[in-house]
Amino acid sequence: MSRERLIVIGGDAGGMSAASQARRRRGSDDLEIIAVERGAHTSYSACGLPYLVGGAVKAAEDLVARTPQEFERDHDIRVWLWHEATEIDVDKRVVRVRDLAGGTERVEPYDHLMIATGAEPVRPDLPGADAAGIFGVQTLDDGIVLDSYIGETKPRRAVVVGGGYIGLEMAEAMVERGIAVTLVEASPQPMDKGLDPDMGALVAEAIERIGVELRSGERVTAFEAGDDGVVRAVVTDRSRYPADLVVLGLGVRPRARLAREAGIAVGESGGIVVDRRMRTSAEGVWAAGDVVESVHRISGLPVNIALGTHANKQGRVAGINIGGGYATFPGVIGTAVTKICGIQVARTGLSSREAARAGFEIVTAAVKSTTRAGYYPGATWMTTKIIAERRSGRLLGAQIVGEEGAAKRVDVLAVAAWNGMTVEEMTGLDLGYAPPYSPVWDPVLIAARKAAEQVAAADG
Amino acid sequence: MSRERLIVIGGDAGGMSAASQARRRRGSDDLEIIAVERGAHTSYSACGLPYLVGGAVKAAEDLVARTPQEFERDHDIRVWLWHEATEIDVDKRVVRVRDLAGGTERVEPYDHLMIATGAEPVRPDLPGADAAGIFGVQTLDDGIVLDSYIGETKPRRAVVVGGGYIGLEMAEAMVERGIAVTLVEASPQPMDKGLDPDMGALVAEAIERIGVELRSGERVTAFEAGDDGVVRAVVTDRSRYPADLVVLGLGVRPRARLAREAGIAVGESGGIVVDRRMRTSAEGVWAAGDVVESVHRISGLPVNIALGTHANKQGRVAGINIGGGYATFPGVIGTAVTKICGIQVARTGLSSREAARAGFEIVTAAVKSTTRAGYYPGATWMTTKIIAERRSGRLLGAQIVGEEGAAKRVDVLAVAAWNGMTVEEMTGLDLGYAPPYSPVWDPVLIAARKAAEQVAAADG
Incomplete structure (x- = not known):
C-alpha cells in the first residue's frame, strides 16, 4: 500500500x-x-491569553505547548x-x-x-465597528497584537463589550495593566449565558469590587472613531463611554x-x-x-x-x-470554570434557563457555606447552587461561586451529573473531609440535601 | 399515645x-x-484537635459546633x-x-x-505504657489535656508512635510548637494502611523536610519512665529515643x-x-x-x-x-484527605493491598503533573495514582499527593468509583479547565488514560 x-x-x-x-x-x-x-504558532493555550495581556504570563512563547519545529523534529509532522x-x-x-x-x-x-x-470572535454589525483599537481575542496572534498595542499606546480607558468569560477575564487583565475599564453587557448581569441570575449577581459584585464600571442591561449601538480612525468612544442605548481601546467579549x-x-x-x-x-x-x-x-x-x-x-x-x-485505532467522544455536559477578580466561578450541566429550554421542570437549592471548617484559619465563603429535575430528582446542573475551592469542586457535580445521579443519592456520597478543605458537611452534600428536600416537597 | x-x-x-x-x-x-x-463537651470536631495542639486554632471552644446549653435551649435535648x-x-x-x-x-x-x-485510641500492651506523659488523642478533653501539658511542661523532645493520619498530624503540630519530633512507624513507610508504598514515600519526604526524624520499619518494644513516673524514652527493636512526651498515633x-x-x-x-x-x-x-x-x-x-x-x-x-421518617446510609468507599507538612494527601476506594485482599487483580497507573497550567504562576506538582480492576477496567481506588489541589480532587475519583465507572469511560469526563486550576488535561484524566492503556495491555 x-x-x-x-x-x-x-x-x-x-x-x-x-x-x-x-x-x-x-x-x-x-x-x-x-x-x-x-x-505563526501551533498548540498554544488560548485560555491563557488574558494572563498574557494581564501580565501574569510574561512571554507569548510560554503559552506554546509545542512549536512547529518540535512537531517536525519529534513527529515528522510538517507545519505550513x-x-x-x-x-x-x-x-x-x-x-x-x-x-x-x-x-x-x-x-x-x-x-x-x-x-x-x-x-x-463575534463582531457586532454596528456603525464604526471596523475602527482601529477594537480587538477580538481568540488566537495567540490576537493576544500578542493586543498586548503590544497596550504597551505602545498606553490606553487610559478601555471598554469591554460583553460580560461572558472572555470579557470578564479581559476586563480584569486590563485593570491589572492600570487601565480604567467599563464593561457593557446587554443582559441583566454578567455571565448570563452560563450562570443563573442569582449566581451572576455574585460575579457582578466581584468585578465592581476591583473597580470595573459595570453597565448591565445596556446595548452597544455604535463605535465612534477620531479623525485618525482610532476608536474614541462606545455608544450604547443609554450613554456614551470614552475609550482608547475596545475589547470584544461577545463570544465566539x-x-x-x-x-x-x-x-x-x-x-x-x-x-x-x-x-x-x-x-x-x-x-x-x-x-x-x-x-x-x-x-x-x-x-x-x-x-x-x-x-x-x-x-x-x-x-x-x-x-x-x-491512525487505525478505535476511540469515541462521549459528549459534553457543559463544565466550565474560571477565576475572576479573586473569585472562582464554576458551572456544569444545565443552567435553570437551559433546563427549561430543554423541556425540564426543575427545583433548585442554593446554600452559602464556609470553604473550610469554620474554626480553621482562612475559612471564607462559597455559594453552591444545584438544579435538579422535578419528580425524578436527577441532577441537571450546578454552579459554584466562592473565594476558594469552588472551581474544581464543580467536577464532583460534573461526575455526578455524568452518571445520572439523583440529588437524594448524592446526599450519601463519600467525599473527603479535613478541616483545611471543607466543613464536615461538604457544600456539595448540603446543597444536594436541600435540593432533595425541594424535590420531596414539590411532589410529596 | x-x-x-x-x-x-x-x-x-x-x-x-x-x-x-x-x-x-x-x-x-x-x-x-x-x-x-x-x-464536658458536645458536638465538637475531633479532626480539629491537631490544629488546637499546633496552635492554628486558639481555643478549644472554637472546635465546638454546639454546646449542651444550645441543645437544651434550642432543641429541648437534655445533656447529662x-x-x-x-x-x-x-x-x-x-x-x-x-x-x-x-x-x-x-x-x-x-x-x-x-x-x-x-x-x-489503640494503646500498646507494652512495658511502661502507663507512664505519665503518654497521650492518646481522640476526644476534645484529650486534646485540651495534651495542649495544657505542653504549655506547662514545655517538652523539648517528643516521640510519636504510629505514622497514620493522626500520628502525622500530631507530629507536625508539635513541630509547630517548637518541639523536636521523632516519629516511629513499624511499617516501611508512613500511612501504610491508606496509601500504596510509592505514594507513602512522598509523604515520608514531606515530613522529613520539616525536620521530623522519621524511623520507619521500627517497632516500639517499651517505654521508660523516670522516678517521677513520667516517660523519658521510647525503646524500639533498633534504638532508644529520649522523650519528654509521647503521642500515640496507633489508630483507633x-x-x-x-x-x-x-x-x-x-x-x-x-x-x-x-x-x-x-x-x-x-x-x-x-x-x-x-x-x-x-x-x-x-x-x-x-x-x-x-x-x-x-x-x-x-x-x-x-x-x-x-423520628418516624425514612432514610438509609449507603455505605462508604474509604475517601480520606489530610494536610501534612504543606502537602495534601488524599485517597479513595481501595489501595493496591486492600484490592488484592478483596480478591481483585489490578493494574495501576501513576502520573506526575502540574497543578496548574505549566505557564501559570505558582504551578507546582502533584502525583495521581489510579488502581483499576484487570479486564473490566473498573476504577477501584485512587491516591493523590501534591502541594495544592490534591485533597478535594480525589472527590472526583470518589464519585467515579461510587458509580462504578471504568477508567476508559473516565477518559471522556467533562472536567473543569482553566489555567489557574489545572493543566488542559486534568491529572485525573491523564491517570485514567494511562490506566486504560494498562488494562488494554494486560489483556489485549
Missing part, C-alpha cells in the same frame, strides 16, 4: 492532537502529515505556517491552500482531512465557512456535525475542537462549546481513528 | 446528629431526648455531662448510668436507644464493649453491626459513628472507618428513622 496523506487545517489543540495521535499509530513511511496554519486553506473539494479530495506571505495558491491532495479551524462562533462551502453538514449550533468517532458527513474528512458541535449529555441537544479541553479530547479521538 | 424516650449515649457527631434529627420530626410532647456524655453509660439491658430496655462526678449510679428506661460511643478502635456486653451484634471489624437504617440487632437500639461498621461499596466487605463525615451522615439517618 502506498503512503497516505493527512492534511490538518488548523495548528492548535484539536488539529495537532489529531496529528500526534495519528503519527503514534502510523509511521512516516505509511502516513505523511501536513498541518496548515494561518498564523502563514498558510490558509481556502477551499475543500471533497469529491476530488483536494484542498486549495494560499500562502499568505507570498500570495500564491496551490492545490493539495489528501487521503484524510482534519478540519480544526476553531472559532472566531465556529469557523465553519470552509466546511459549509464544501457541502459538509453543519448543525443548527453552527458547528460541523460529527459522529462519535469525529467523522464529518464527507468521506475521509474529520473535525474536532471549537468548530464542531457536540451532544450535550443532559439535554440531549447539539451544542457548540469552545473549550481547549474538548478540543484536546476530540482531536485525540480523531487521531486515534485516523 | 404516651410520650416516648430516646437516650443517646455519646454527645458528639453521631449521637447529637441523631438527637437533632429526631427532634426535628417529633416535638417535646411526643419524645423526650436525653444525651449521656462522659466528658460527666455521665457514663455502664450497662444496657436490651430486654428490660434500661441503661445503667453513672454520675462520674458524684459516683452514684441509676437505671434509666428508654424506648429508643442510640449508641454513639465513638472510638478509642470502636468503643463497642458496652454494646457487646449487652448482646448486641458486633462484626469482625470490631464495630457494631447495623442495617441500612442504622438499626442494631436489638429492638429499639440504633448506632452511628466511629462505633459501627459499614459496608465498603467497592470491596463489599464490612469496615470500620472512624471519620466525622460518616458519623454525621449516619447519625442523621438514624435520627430521621427514630
Whole structure:
C-alpha cells in the first residue's frame, strides 16, 4: 500500500492532537502529515491569553505547548505556517491552500482531512465597528497584537463589550495593566449565558469590587472613531463611554465557512456535525475542537462549546481513528470554570434557563457555606447552587461561586451529573473531609440535601 | 399515645446528629431526648484537635459546633455531662448510668436507644505504657489535656508512635510548637494502611523536610519512665529515643464493649453491626459513628472507618428513622484527605493491598503533573495514582499527593468509583479547565488514560 496523506487545517489543540495521535499509530513511511496554519504558532493555550495581556504570563512563547519545529523534529509532522486553506473539494479530495506571505495558491491532495479551524470572535454589525483599537481575542496572534498595542499606546480607558468569560477575564487583565475599564453587557448581569441570575449577581459584585464600571442591561449601538480612525468612544442605548481601546467579549462562533462551502453538514449550533468517532458527513474528512458541535449529555441537544479541553479530547479521538485505532467522544455536559477578580466561578450541566429550554421542570437549592471548617484559619465563603429535575430528582446542573475551592469542586457535580445521579443519592456520597478543605458537611452534600428536600416537597 | 424516650449515649457527631434529627420530626410532647456524655463537651470536631495542639486554632471552644446549653435551649435535648453509660439491658430496655462526678449510679428506661460511643485510641500492651506523659488523642478533653501539658511542661523532645493520619498530624503540630519530633512507624513507610508504598514515600519526604526524624520499619518494644513516673524514652527493636512526651498515633478502635456486653451484634471489624437504617440487632437500639461498621461499596466487605463525615451522615439517618421518617446510609468507599507538612494527601476506594485482599487483580497507573497550567504562576506538582480492576477496567481506588489541589480532587475519583465507572469511560469526563486550576488535561484524566492503556495491555 502506498503512503497516505493527512492534511490538518488548523495548528492548535484539536488539529495537532489529531496529528500526534495519528503519527503514534502510523509511521512516516505509511502516513505523511501536513498541518496548515494561518498564523505563526501551533498548540498554544488560548485560555491563557488574558494572563498574557494581564501580565501574569510574561512571554507569548510560554503559552506554546509545542512549536512547529518540535512537531517536525519529534513527529515528522510538517507545519505550513502563514498558510490558509481556502477551499475543500471533497469529491476530488483536494484542498486549495494560499500562502499568505507570498500570495500564491496551490492545490493539495489528501487521503484524510482534519478540519480544526476553531472559532472566531463575534463582531457586532454596528456603525464604526471596523475602527482601529477594537480587538477580538481568540488566537495567540490576537493576544500578542493586543498586548503590544497596550504597551505602545498606553490606553487610559478601555471598554469591554460583553460580560461572558472572555470579557470578564479581559476586563480584569486590563485593570491589572492600570487601565480604567467599563464593561457593557446587554443582559441583566454578567455571565448570563452560563450562570443563573442569582449566581451572576455574585460575579457582578466581584468585578465592581476591583473597580470595573459595570453597565448591565445596556446595548452597544455604535463605535465612534477620531479623525485618525482610532476608536474614541462606545455608544450604547443609554450613554456614551470614552475609550482608547475596545475589547470584544461577545463570544465566539465556529469557523465553519470552509466546511459549509464544501457541502459538509453543519448543525443548527453552527458547528460541523460529527459522529462519535469525529467523522464529518464527507468521506475521509474529520473535525474536532471549537468548530464542531457536540451532544450535550443532559439535554440531549447539539451544542457548540469552545473549550481547549474538548478540543484536546476530540482531536485525540480523531487521531486515534485516523491512525487505525478505535476511540469515541462521549459528549459534553457543559463544565466550565474560571477565576475572576479573586473569585472562582464554576458551572456544569444545565443552567435553570437551559433546563427549561430543554423541556425540564426543575427545583433548585442554593446554600452559602464556609470553604473550610469554620474554626480553621482562612475559612471564607462559597455559594453552591444545584438544579435538579422535578419528580425524578436527577441532577441537571450546578454552579459554584466562592473565594476558594469552588472551581474544581464543580467536577464532583460534573461526575455526578455524568452518571445520572439523583440529588437524594448524592446526599450519601463519600467525599473527603479535613478541616483545611471543607466543613464536615461538604457544600456539595448540603446543597444536594436541600435540593432533595425541594424535590420531596414539590411532589410529596 | 404516651410520650416516648430516646437516650443517646455519646454527645458528639453521631449521637447529637441523631438527637437533632429526631427532634426535628417529633416535638417535646411526643419524645423526650436525653444525651449521656462522659466528658464536658458536645458536638465538637475531633479532626480539629491537631490544629488546637499546633496552635492554628486558639481555643478549644472554637472546635465546638454546639454546646449542651444550645441543645437544651434550642432543641429541648437534655445533656447529662460527666455521665457514663455502664450497662444496657436490651430486654428490660434500661441503661445503667453513672454520675462520674458524684459516683452514684441509676437505671434509666428508654424506648429508643442510640449508641454513639465513638472510638478509642489503640494503646500498646507494652512495658511502661502507663507512664505519665503518654497521650492518646481522640476526644476534645484529650486534646485540651495534651495542649495544657505542653504549655506547662514545655517538652523539648517528643516521640510519636504510629505514622497514620493522626500520628502525622500530631507530629507536625508539635513541630509547630517548637518541639523536636521523632516519629516511629513499624511499617516501611508512613500511612501504610491508606496509601500504596510509592505514594507513602512522598509523604515520608514531606515530613522529613520539616525536620521530623522519621524511623520507619521500627517497632516500639517499651517505654521508660523516670522516678517521677513520667516517660523519658521510647525503646524500639533498633534504638532508644529520649522523650519528654509521647503521642500515640496507633489508630483507633470502636468503643463497642458496652454494646457487646449487652448482646448486641458486633462484626469482625470490631464495630457494631447495623442495617441500612442504622438499626442494631436489638429492638429499639440504633448506632452511628466511629462505633459501627459499614459496608465498603467497592470491596463489599464490612469496615470500620472512624471519620466525622460518616458519623454525621449516619447519625442523621438514624435520627430521621427514630423520628418516624425514612432514610438509609449507603455505605462508604474509604475517601480520606489530610494536610501534612504543606502537602495534601488524599485517597479513595481501595489501595493496591486492600484490592488484592478483596480478591481483585489490578493494574495501576501513576502520573506526575502540574497543578496548574505549566505557564501559570505558582504551578507546582502533584502525583495521581489510579488502581483499576484487570479486564473490566473498573476504577477501584485512587491516591493523590501534591502541594495544592490534591485533597478535594480525589472527590472526583470518589464519585467515579461510587458509580462504578471504568477508567476508559473516565477518559471522556467533562472536567473543569482553566489555567489557574489545572493543566488542559486534568491529572485525573491523564491517570485514567494511562490506566486504560494498562488494562488494554494486560489483556489485549
